[in-house]
Amino acid sequence: xxxxxxxxxxxxxxxxxxxxxxxxxxxEMNDLVGGIVQLTITGMRAVMGDMDLDHTLSxxxxxxxxxxxxxxxxxxxxxxxxxxxDVKNINPPEDVRITMEKxxxxxxxxxxxxxxx
Numbered sequence: 001x002x003x004x005x006x007x008x009x010x011x012x013x014x015x016x017x018x019x020x021x022x023x024x025x026x027x028e029m030n031d032l033v034g035g036i037v038q039l040t041i042t043g044m045r046a047v048m049g050d051m052d053l054d055h056t057l058s059x060x061x062x063x064x065x066x067x068x069x070x071x072x073x074x075x076x077x078x079x080x081x082x083x084x085x086d087v088k089n090i091n092p093p094e095d096v097r098i099t100m101e102k103x104x105x106x107x108x109x110x111x112x113x114x115x116x117x
Contacts, residue, residue: 005052016084024079043070
């Protein structure tokens, strides 16, 4: 995935769903699981592509909610109800993660020593 501020991230998620209409699930979609996987990927690209890295890391509940709505609406015609989406891991590239850790360490150090002056 690529965020709005052009950071490539790797995302792991879990989608919980149930078949509500077995006939549609069999006849409307040739590869139901594959279709849900592809919808999840494109939905994540849409949701996370509108957010910068900081927001993707801090707004998981918002991402989960938006993605669940997108998936549930798209899979309804397949006889599927998406009940929950959980984004498990959001991993930025190593160099970005190191920079973020250094910035966090600097803020922590500044907070311990207090303001200069």
